[in-house]
Amino acid sequence: MTGHFTTEAIVLNSIDYGESDRIVTFYTLGFGKVKGIAKGAKNSRKRFVNNLEPFSYIKLLIFQKENRELFIIEQADIMGRFDKLMFDIERLAFGSYCLELLNEMTPEGQRNLKVFELLVKFLIMLNEGANIKTVVTVFEMKLLSLLGYYPHLDACVSCKNVPISRNRIFFSSAKSGIVCYSCKGSEISLMPVSPGAIEFLTLAAKTDIEKADRISMPDWASEECENIMGDFLRYQLGKELKSKKFLNKLQAMTERQEAIGKTHSP
Ligand SMILES: [Zn+2]
Structure with missing residues (x-):
């Protein structure tokens, strides 16, 4: 599987990786569970806002290079948040x-x-x-x-x-x-x-x-x-x-x- 893909996803887990990246685990509609790396996500909050936090329901644009296990997260647009959970x-x-x-x-x-x-x-x-x-x-x-x-x-x-x-x-x-x-x-x-x-x-x-x-x-x-x-x-x-x-x-x-x-x- 190589190329660009879009799919709906729920963020399951998100951890800092190295100086500025984040590794995010999603459960997606199109591919089941996948892991992706968001380059520069820690420094450039603007790009992903808080859309890569657990519980976010997003539309994901991911890219996979040949023989690479991790997807590269190119875009994550919010489709829904479960905000009330954050207050309980x-x-x-x-x-x-x-x-x-x-x-x-x-x-x-x-x-x-x-x-x-x-x-x-x-x-x-x-x-x-x-x-x-x-x-x-x-x-x-x-x-x-x-x-x-x-x-x-x-x-x-x-x-x-x-x-x-x-x-x-x-x-x-x-x-x-x-x-x-x-x-x-x-x-x-x-x-x-x-x-x-x-x-x-x-x-x-x-x-x-x-x-x-x-x-x-x-x-x-x-x-x-x-x-x-x-x-x-x-x-x-x-x-x-x-x-x-x-x-x-x-x-x-x-x-x-x-x-x-x-x-x-x-
Ligand atoms: Zn028995």
Whole structure:
């Protein structure tokens, strides 16, 4: 692939490179995930304004020389910004987590229209005030499904039976699905899960992201879903995402503040 290309893109990540350049990772409509270099972007802010910051929705003009992995970013015109995220630290933190997750899970140069569409719709929903936990769960489940990592949630991964006593099921990140009580044996690393949480995950995968707000997930279910998905994604990626670590700290801080608030209220 050589020559000039234009495509719509969302900026996933942007880092300084050398004296004056920036290396930017995009998820594009035309080519999936790509990396490009913006020459002189650090010094000449005029040329790219802030259009190469994460969350920017842009029209990109890129150039590729023969046998070069990095694209050269020639132009980036803004198509949309998700500005409200910048004024809400919780939304921003969850949004950053989803950008990092997508970046880690997708290979470079593999076009996937549905993934692009999911990302844009997710950012619109998050920016417009959708319930954070539900829209993030829908994003995670749909992304896993589109990329072929969707866990088996309808029957036990070992014996293939649909557990009869659905209140004694476990989740195995290593086996990528649920395990029934008889197959669990002495394995202690498996997480007990409630049938309700599994139903929410299944529902999240089937729901259009624009309709995420129609799912009403009680706190206990969203907590369980978050634990299962957290463990599963950590296993799949082989590490904890940086944005996830930040998110955990932020949540712990919020809980502490709420607890302090409660003890001080009459
Ligand atoms: Zn089984």
